[in-house]
Amino acid sequence: MEKLLVINSGSSSLKFKLFVMPEEKEVADGLVDRIGIAGSKIKIKYGDGQKYENEEEIKDHEVAVDRLTFLLKDLGIVKELNEITAVGHRVVAGGEYFKHSVVVDDEVIKHIDEIADMAPLHNPANLMGIKAFKEILPDAFSVASFDTAFHQTMPAVNYLYSTPYEWYKDYSVRRYGAHGISHKYVSQLAAEKLGKPVEDLKLITCHLGAGSSVCAVKNGKSFDVSMGFTPLTGVTMATRSGDVDAALLGYMMDKLNIDSMDEMLDILNHKSGLIGISGVSSDMRDLLEAEGQGNKRAGLAIDMFVKNVVKYIGEYIAEMGGVDGIVFTAGIGENSIPVRKRIMDRLDYLGLTYDDSKNSENYEGVISQPDSKVAVLRLSTNEELMIARDIMKLKKEA
Numbered sequence: 001m002e003k004l005l006v007i008n009s010g011s012s013s014l015k016f017k018l019f020v021m022p023e024e025k026e027v028a029d030g031l032v033d034r035i036g037i038a039g040s041k042i043k044i045k046y047g048d049g050q051k052y053e054n055e056e057e058i059k060d061h062e063v064a065v066d067r068l069t070f071l072l073k074d075l076g077i078v079k080e081l082n083e084i085t086a087v088g089h090r091v092v093a094g095g096e097y098f099k100h101s102v103v104v105d106d107e108v109i110k111h112i113d114e115i116a117d118m119a120p121l122h123n124p125a126n127l128m129g130i131k132a133f134k135e136i137l138p139d140a141f142s143v144a145s146f147d148t149a150f151h152q153t154m155p156a157v158n159y160l161y162s163t164p165y166e167w168y169k170d171y172s173v174r175r176y177g178a179h180g181i182s183h184k185y186v187s188q189l190a191a192e193k194l195g196k197p198v199e200d201l202k203l204i205t206c207h208l209g210a211g212s213s214v215c216a217v218k219n220g221k222s223f224d225v226s227m228g229f230t231p232l233t234g235v236t237m238a239t240r241s242g243d244v245d246a247a248l249l250g251y252m253m254d255k256l257n258i259d260s261m262d263e264m265l266d267i268l269n270h271k272s273g274l275i276g277i278s279g280v281s282s283d284m285r286d287l288l289e290a291e292g293q294g295n296k297r298a299g300l301a302i303d304m305f306v307k308n309v310v311k312y313i314g315e316y317i318a319e320m321g322g323v324d325g326i327v328f329t330a331g332i333g334e335n336s337i338p339v340r341k342r343i344m345d346r347l348d349y350l351g352l353t354y355d356d357s358k359n360s361e362n363y364e365g366v367i368s369q370p371d372s373k374v375a376v377l378r379l380s381t382n383e384e385l386m387i388a389r390d391i392m393k394l395k396k397e398a
Ligand code: ADP
Pocket: 208, 209, 210, 211, 238, 282, 283, 284, 285, 330, 331, 332, 335, 336, 337
């Protein structure tokens, strides 16, 4: 039995889960929020429903890690810090360097830093987390897991853009995708639930949250994914535009008198998608409610979201030459019964039928009917557990 800590650090937050392995038991999870911003907060859930919450000044990631490790001991979650034998870090962009999770060394740190341009908000924050834990738990095994790594198996025909080939050769311009840890986790779990080896299946995993991506998982490997060079593209998202015609940028810069590309990208990243279309909210729950009250633009935003997911599912069925199972996961995918329903209703041409009693909030598993031509699954994703499993694997190999 050993304790592993999994860290997901963002620019102003640090989320964590503590696992006991190999039992895969989650013993604590929590969040340090608003790091470096007024009103920083620490929240920890542990034991059998115990909670710790405090507002205090946390000026940077190092202080956050310091407080977190202090509290793990102080709250009795661990007796000694050296019980934590490994720390796993979720890193957003791994470029072409990382095809799977790796043990962190100086070279790994250098590469994560080098490709920070591909995830300017995330990679530097991920690195801060890695370095802070190296200071405080120097003896713990340190692992980096990348959101892009799972997609490194995509064939060139799917990862290249039809732009000059030199852009790829000289500047690494290609589709990297994201949410890879989640797509990998749910595709493996789906295979388990279907009682078949993942290597024998064609799956389409729909990670639908604030950020959304759809992935074609062919024989256990990522074959294509809707996110691109960055997580801006693909389906309509909470505040991100998803796919747009690149020529629109120059046209709108002219119309809006904007001369900075950063400002344009800010609009596409933060003021588009569900919020941009509806003008109501970026949250699917609010939109469903507004639509129910007759708000047409809220309804349009939901319809566009549904259409985009249906479009990518269709595209990936065509690319893979069929599909055995479709998986719904993440905030919207797991929790929104009506959105799942609307997507599945559009797929009845596949001979897909679902069980209304299983298309519920908490049912974990197959929600299609036994005679459905395509299986549909609702699965809770667990990126942290996937990272914890990767740590165990790397520890064994070390
Ligand atoms: P993130 O990409 O930040 O990890 P999540 O996967 O947690 O996002 O998804 C968050 C989103 O899930 C919310 O913005 C909201 O739109 C949606 N969501 C959560 N619960 C529900 C629900 N019951 N019905 C519809 N949408 C929901």
